[in-house]
Amino acid sequence: DTAVSQTPKYLVTQMGNDKSIKCEQNLGHDTMYWYKQDSKKFLKIMFSYNNKELIINETVPNRFSPKSPDKAHLNLHINSLELGDSAVYFCASSQGSGVQETQYFGPGTRLLVL
Amino acid sequence: RKEVEQDPGPFNVPEGATVAFNCTYSNSASQSFFWYRQDCRKEPKLLMSVYSSGNEDGRFTAQLNRASQYISLLIRDSKLSDSATYLCVVVGANDYKLSFGAGTTVTVRA
Numbered sequence: 001d002t003a004v005s006q007t008p009k010y011l012v013t014q015m016g017n018d019k020s021i022k023c024e025q026n027l028g029h030d031t032m033y034w035y036k037q038d039s040k041k042f043l044k045i046m047f048s049y050n051n052k053e054l055i056i057n058e059t060v061p062n063r064f065s066p067k068s069p070d071k072a073h074l075n076l077h078i079n080s081l082e083l084g085d086s087a088v089y090f091c092a093s094s095q096g097s098g099v100q101e102t103q104y105f106g107p108g109t110r111l112l113v114l
Numbered sequence: 115r116k117e118v119e120q121d122p123g124p125f126n127v128p129e130g131a132t133v134a135f136n137c138t139y140s141n142s143a144s145q146s147f148f149w150y151r152q153d154c155r156k157e158p159k160l161l162m163s164v165y166s167s168g169n170e171d172g173r174f175t176a177q178l179n180r181a182s183q184y185i186s187l188l189i190r191d192s193k194l195s196d197s198a199t200y201l202c203v204v205v206g207a208n209d210y211k212l213s214f215g216a217g218t219t220v221t222v223r224a
Contacts, residue, residue: 100163
């Protein structure tokens with residue numbers, strides 16, 4: 001009964017392809033996030049949704065498009081993949097979007113672009 | 115200057131030792147602070163929040179120094195299972211966005 005799940009766990013693909021990563025949380029949380037962790041281990045927020053509405057949109061190329069069909073799901077679609085997109089992508093969720101909220105992370109999706 | 119900076123370590127300590135490390139942040143208006151723990155090839159997990167008055171959770175003690183803009187984590191009586199990367203997290207003043215440090219790696223040896 002994983003709280004935050006992501007699929008796939010590993011993704012190896014060629015430059016120029018389009019791919020999607022799915023995220024689901026069964027915690028009943030209102031807020032979900034996508035983070036990118038690069039080779040230098042920095043975790044950087046990409047997007048945040050609260051009740052299916054976008055509330056944080058960092059400086060991310062518009063090849064990245066999040067989609068939230070309902071508040072339990074936040075998927076990430078990436079067009080025209082580039083070598084620099086290789087990273088670990090973590091989905092997370094929290095009860096709300098306040099300053100003291102604990103974020104629960106999914107297991108990560110390891111993306112390798114060749 | 116990075117928003118959140120940490121000494122990457124690694125801190126190699128024997129079991130039973132005390133290890134402590136800091137994290138500095140650049141935005142003086144930051145509101146909330148946390149320590150997350152990330153094991154190798156795993157997701158980050160909340161270790162503890164950091165309160166203004168300092169707080170303890172078992173062998174772990176967190177402190178906040180707003181004047182000097184840093185938070186600290188101290189681990190007493192280190193266990194092998196404490197080996198991990200500890201991520202400092204600072205919540206922005208206006209946007210509630212979490213900013214992560216790159217982490218401090220701690221290795222506890224038998």
